[in-house]
Amino acid sequence: MPALTAPALTATALTGGVAQLSLVIEIGGIPVRVNTTDSGFLHLLQNRYAGFVASPDLAQDRTCIEFDVEIRPPAPADPEADVSVTRRGSRWSIERGDFRAEWDPATRRGRILQSSNPYSIDAVLRIVHTLVLAGEGGLLLHSASAVRNGRAFLFAGASGAGKTTISRLAPPDATLLTDEISYVRKLENGYTAFGTPFTGELAKLGENVSAPVTALYLLAQGPENRIDSVPPGEAARSLLANVLFFAEDEELVQSVFHSVFEFVSRVPVSRLTFVPDARVWDLIG
Amino acid sequence: MSRLYVARNPRAAARSLDGEMMIMSGRDSTLFTLNRTATILWQSADGTTPLDEIVARRICPEFEVEPGVALQDAENLARELARHEIMQLSETPIETKRNPPAGDAR
Numbered sequence: 001m002p003a004l005t006a007p008a009l010t011a012t013a014l015t016g017g018v019a020q021l022s023l024v025i026e027i028g029g030i031p032v033r034v035n036t037t038d039s040g041f042l043h044l045l046q047n048r049y050a051g052f053v054a055s056p057d058l059a060q061d062r063t064c065i066e067f068d069v070e071i072r073p074p075a076p077a078d079p080e081a082d083v084s085v086t087r088r089g090s091r092w093s094i095e096r097g098d099f100r101a102e103w104d105p106a107t108r109r110g111r112i113l114q115s116s117n118p119y120s121i122d123a124v125l126r127i128v129h130t131l132v133l134a135g136e137g138g139l140l141l142h143s144a145s146a147v148r149n150g151r152a153f154l155f156a157g158a159s160g161a162g163k164t165t166i167s168r169l170a171p172p173d174a175t176l177l178t179d180e181i182s183y184v185r186k187l188e189n190g191y192t193a194f195g196t197p198f199t200g201e202l203a204k205l206g207e208n209v210s211a212p213v214t215a216l217y218l219l220a221q222g223p224e225n226r227i228d229s230v231p232p233g234e235a236a237r238s239l240l241a242n243v244l245f246f247a248e249d250e251e252l253v254q255s256v257f258h259s260v261f262e263f264v265s266r267v268p269v270s271r272l273t274f275v276p277d278a279r280v281w282d283l284i285g
Numbered sequence: 286m287s288r289l290y291v292a293r294n295p296r297a298a299a300r301s302l303d304g305e306m307m308i309m310s311g312r313d314s315t316l317f318t319l320n321r322t323a324t325i326l327w328q329s330a331d332g333t334t335p336l337d338e339i340v341a342r343r344i345c346p347e348f349e350v351e352p353g354v355a356l357q358d359a360e361n362l363a364r365e366l367a368r369h370e371i372m373q374l375s376e377t378p379i380e381t382k383r384n385p386p387a388g389d390a391r
Contacts, residue, residue, distance in 0.1 A: 231303060232302045232303040232305075233302050233303055233307065233318065234307035236300070236302055236307060237307070237316065237318070240309075240316055245314075250311035250312075251298055253298070253309065253311060253314050254298040254309070254311065255311045257300070258298060258299040258300065261300045261302060264302070265302075
């Protein structure tokens with residue numbers, strides 16, 4: 001177990017005699033600083049987000065988001081409970097059976113009440129990233145993604161479409177960004193895909209690297225490996241069905257809607273039909 | 286007989302892609318793909334042109350249909366779109382200050 005003095009962990013202050021500990025988790029180039037007084041929880045995060053834990057210096061970045069996490073004893077919670085993401089004024093309220101969180105984009109500060117587990121904060125991070133991305137034309141997509149020859153390829157589909165399979169079949173020269181949730185930002189030079197720690201069945205964290213998005217494939221399994229063009233309308237509909245967005249907010253829903261059409265107008269979308277063997281990667285990259 | 290006015294609901298988001306009009310409801314994020322008749326209705330729904338004029342000028346010439354039948358169909362369609370809150374209906378002209386783009390201008 002790493003010592004509390006490891007570079008990624010900092011003891012920032014004493015709160016009533018208890019050291020406040022911090023960790024910076026950077027996903028998609030956006031740093032999120034997590035503060036807590038619970039050292040066990042912090043170590044749990046350091047293990048969960050290995051590869052995405054950044055230097056505490058990033059906390060000085062003006063884009064840094066900051067959460068104070070208050071650890072509560074575990075309470076019975078409905079595992080099937082839906083998440084609720086609502087806005088009152090400038091403040092977001094995010095709730096599920098196992099946590100309550102608030103976040104204010106204006107100050108970039110927020111608070112999470114949860115028990116000491118990695119799943120609750122993981123949900124909060126995913127949701128906060130969807131809110132940030134929605135405001136800047138980016139997307140969190142239900143898709144696997146990988147980098148090959150310096151270019152990122154996205155593989156979208158519902159559960160069972162083959163995201164985990166295509167990730168598992170990736171050749172050694174491909175770098176897996178995620179087998180489950182792709183992180184796409186709209187930057188000055190186009191769309192860029194980033195690695196994420198958000199895992200699916202493969203339960204393997206993506207590599208914390210990024211590359212320009214070259215193509216998005218809608219996955220289908222079939223008797224042969226082939227790529228077929230997809231009409232733009234179908235591409236947009238398929239992409240909309242694979243966007244992760246949880247907030248009940250008309251303005252942001254409209255932003256996400258238009259972001260999808262923008263993405264489809266700039267990134268080639270095709271259908272990738274494949275038999276589950278490694279030869280499918282001969283068509284990619 | 287009162288006339289009916291239709292306007293695009295500003296709470297809906299619309300885009301036209303390769304001739305297909307897609308609308309997303311702001312209420313519940315439901316996605317609608319409009320057929321040709323519904324697309325004409327959506328694009329013409331400026332809040333000030335009565336529905337019967339839209340039917341006479343835009344729909345009848347394109348589909349060679351009896352005006353009475355076309356108007357009834359268009360009214361049913363408009364009410365269906367209004368039920369999903371992507372269109373507004375009124376017996377008086379509708380304030381269009383917040384009328385969103387028809388979807389193909391973006």
